[in-house]
Amino acid sequence: xxxxxxxxxxxxxxxxxxxxxxxxxxxxxxxxxxxxxxxxxxxxxxxxxxxxxxxxxxxxxxxxxxxxxxxxxxxxxxxxxxxxxxxxxxxxxxxxxxxxxxxxxxxxxxxxxxxxxxxxxxxxxxxxxxxxxxxxxxxxxxxxxxxxxxxxxxxxxxxxxxxxxxxxxxxxxxxxxxxxxxxxxxxxxxxxxxxxxxxxxxxxxxxxxxxxxxxxxxxxxxxxxxxxxxxxxxxxxxxxxxxxxxxxxxxxxx
Numbered sequence: 001x002x003x004x005x006x007x008x009x010x011x012x013x014x015x016x017x018x019x020x021x022x023x024x025x026x027x028x029x030x031x032x033x034x035x036x037x038x039x040x041x042x043x044x045x046x047x048x049x050x051x052x053x054x055x056x057x058x059x060x061x062x063x064x065x066x067x068x069x070x071x072x073x074x075x076x077x078x079x080x081x082x083x084x085x086x087x088x089x090x091x092x093x094x095x096x097x098x099x100x101x102x103x104x105x106x107x108x109x110x111x112x113x114x115x116x117x118x119x120x121x122x123x124x125x126x127x128x129x130x131x132x133x134x135x136x137x138x139x140x141x142x143x144x145x146x147x148x149x150x151x152x153x154x155x156x157x158x159x160x161x162x163x164x165x166x167x168x169x170x171x172x173x174x175x176x177x178x179x180x181x182x183x184x185x186x187x188x189x190x191x192x193x194x195x196x197x198x199x200x201x202x203x204x205x206x207x208x209x210x211x212x213x214x215x216x217x218x219x220x221x222x223x224x225x226x227x228x229x230x231x232x233x234x235x236x237x238x239x240x241x242x243x244x245x246x247x248x249x250x251x252x253x254x
Contacts, residue, residue, distance in 0.1 A: 016069045018095050023062030025102050030055035038110040043192045044253055112250040113187045113196055115172045115214035122172055122183050122200040140166045144186050144201055145252040151234060157225035160234045165201075166220045167236075168247060171211045172200055174229065179209040181228065184219045184236070189251040196251070202228040205238035218242045 030051055033039040039048055137146060144167050151160070169184035185200030203219055204226075211217065221238035228235050 013069070015090065015092065015095060016065065018092075018099075019090070020062055020065040020069060022095065022099050022102060023058050023065060027055050027058035027062055029102060029105050030058065033110070036110075040249055040251070041110050041112045041193075044189050044251075045249075046253075047191060112246070113193060113198075114250075115170050115185070117187075117196075118172055118185070118198045121174065122185050122198050139163045143167055143252060144169055144184065144199060145188060145254065147201055147234075148199055157232055157234045160223040161225055163223045164221075165223055165236050166218070167201065168216065168218050168244060169200060170214055170216050171208075172198070173213055177229065180204050180206055182208050182211065184217060186252050187250070188254055190254055199252075202233060202235045203238050203241075204228075204235055205241055208238075208241065211241070211243075216244050216246050218244045 033042070034048070034051060034055065039045075039051060043051060142150065142165075147165070147167070151157070154160070167184055169186045172183045172185040173181070182203055182205075183200035184203050185198055187196045187198050189196045201219075203221075205219075205221075218241070219236055219238050220240040221236045223234045224237045225232060226235045
């Protein structure tokens with residue numbers, strides 16, 4: 001009996017400490033994302049307040065759990081910490097599943113979506129419903145999303161011939177593209193990376209074969225309606241392509 005009473009660390013204790021570590025770890029991870037600026041790699045900045053709230057809740061729950069485990073009697077039955085209302089215990093398996101997102105976050109570097117994340121090709125279709133803004137902007141101030149919305153309001157690709165273009169995006173190619181062809185692309189994000197969509201503009205440039213897929217570039221040139229990947233669309237005939245740093249905000253927001 002004496003041996004049993006001196007047992008200070010039980011399976012229930014281990015599970016409580018694991019739960020507490022996960023809760024506080026999630027709070028710390030979200031805080032690091034916020035302070036480092038990497039939060040925009042995962043979520044539209046308009047919804048950042050939800051992450052602030054989430055980080056606060058994780059800290060509160062973690063501290064409550066820590067207080068409970070630190071103040072409970074050593075011989076107390078701690079199994080109540082792992083009972084839901086219907087009596088189902090929180091097992092090691094459940095804790096392991098909950099811990100997976102935290103483990104992945106710790107081992108996978110934080111970075112935005114790029115060319116390697118494109119699946120199913122690049123969209124040339126309009127994104128979102130607000131297309132009027134694109135028309136009120138100077139052509140040189142339009143980004144890739146603005147141009148795609150502008151094209152969607154016209155049935156005549158040749159209407160945009162000779163209009164100047166100055167956009168930034170990453171290089172994307174399909175296997176069937178000609179050596180001088182590529183797309184300057186960006187991801188749009190409405191809420192978070194789960195709804196991210198790749199869009200882009202066709203580009204022709206004699207020296208484009210030297211550009212590495214996924215590298216960020218600034219493309220300057222003029223539009224010309226032409227066949228690109230068997231589709232008649234406005235194509236950027238580039239006069240200048242410069243490799244640039246990834247923008248501070250790599251996503252475009254519809």
